Amino acid sequence: MAEFEFETEGVKKTFTFMNRKAPYGTIYALEVLETVLISAAFEQHANIIFVDDGVYQIKAGQDTTAINMKNFSPTYGIIEMEKEDADEDDDIDMVWRIIVEKESLDARGLTEDDFKVSVEVLSAAEIADIVDASDCVISG
Amino acid sequence: MLHTVNKSPFERNSLDTCLRLAKKGSAILLIEDGVIAAIKGTAQSAKIEGAMGDHAIYVLGPDLKARAFSADSVIDGVKVVDYAGFVDLAEEHGTHNAWL
Numbered sequence: 001m002a003e004f005e006f007e008t009e010g011v012k013k014t015f016t017f018m019n020r021k022a023p024y025g026t027i028y029a030l031e032v033l034e035t036v037l038i039s040a041a042f043e044q045h046a047n048i049i050f051v052d053d054g055v056y057q058i059k060a061g062q063d064t065t066a067i068n069m070k071n072f073s074p075t076y077g078i079i080e081m082e083k084e085d086a087d088e089d090d091d092i093d094m095v096w097r098i099i100v101e102k103e104s105l106d107a108r109g110l111t112e113d114d115f116k117v118s119v120e121v122l123s124a125a126e127i128a129d130i131v132d133a134s135d136c137v138i139s140g
Numbered sequence: 141m142l143h144t145v146n147k148s149p150f151e152r153n154s155l156d157t158c159l160r161l162a163k164k165g166s167a168i169l170l171i172e173d174g175v176i177a178a179i180k181g182t183a184q185s186a187k188i189e190g191a192m193g194d195h196a197i198y199v200l201g202p203d204l205k206a207r208a209f210s211a212d213s214v215i216d217g218v219k220v221v222d223y224a225g226f227v228d229l230a231e232e233h234g235t236h237n238a239w240l
Binding site for chain 2: 018020028051052131134135136
C-alpha cells in the first residue's frame with residue numbers, strides 16, 4: 001500500500017462547518033462532526049456553526065440509549081476542551097469558534113443555557129460575514 | 141462565494157436559510173430540486189424575485205429540462221446555465237457553499 005505524506009507545514013486555512021440538521025434522523029450531523037475532527041488533526045482554523053435544526057445537535061441532556069444509536073453530543077464537549085486548550089496555548093496556532101445563529105435559537109424557543117457547550121450567539125448578518133471570510137465551507 | 145441550493149423550497153428551508161445567510165453580492169445557483177424555486181407563478185416565486193436585488197441568481201438548465209420546465213418558465217432575470225456554466229461560476233466565485 002502506498003504511503004502518502006501530507007505537506008501541511010505552514011498551511012493554514014479557515015474552515016466553516018455549517019450544521020443545519022438535527023441529530024439522529026439523518027447521517028448529516030455525524031458526518032460533519034467527523035470532518036471537524038479531521039481539521040483539528042491538521043491544526044486548521046474552524047468556525048463550527050449551528051443553524052436551523054442543527055442547533056439541536058448540541059442541546060444538553062441527550063439520551064439515545066432507547067434508540068440504539070450512539071450519542072455523539074459528548075464529542076462536542078471534547079471539541080470545546082480542545083478549543084479552550086488552543087485559546088490558552090500560544091504554541092497552538094488554531095482559532096476555533098463555536099457559533100449559534102440567534103434567529104434559529106429564537107425560532108425554536110431555545111437560549112444559550114440549553115447547550116452543553118459555551119457558544120457565541122450571533123445574528124445571521126454577522127454569520128454571513130464570517131462565512132464569507134472563510135476558505136472552505138463544509139455543510140450538512 | 142457561490143451558493144448552491146438543491147432542495148425544493150416547498151419541501152425544505154434550505155433556500156430560506158441560504159437567503160438569510162448569503163452575503164449581498166454573492167451568487168446563487170439553483171440545482172436539482174432547487175430549480176423549483178426559479179419557476180415563476182408559484183407560491184414560492186417571491187423568494188427569488190425578492191433576492192434578485194442582492195444576488196445574481198442562476199438555475200441549472202439540465203435540471204429544469206428533466207423536470208419538464210424550459211427557460212420560459214423561469215422568473216425574469218434568473219439566468220439559465222448549462223454544466224459548463226456551472227464550472228465557470230465555481231471558478232469565478234471561489235469558495236462554494238452547498239445548502240443541502
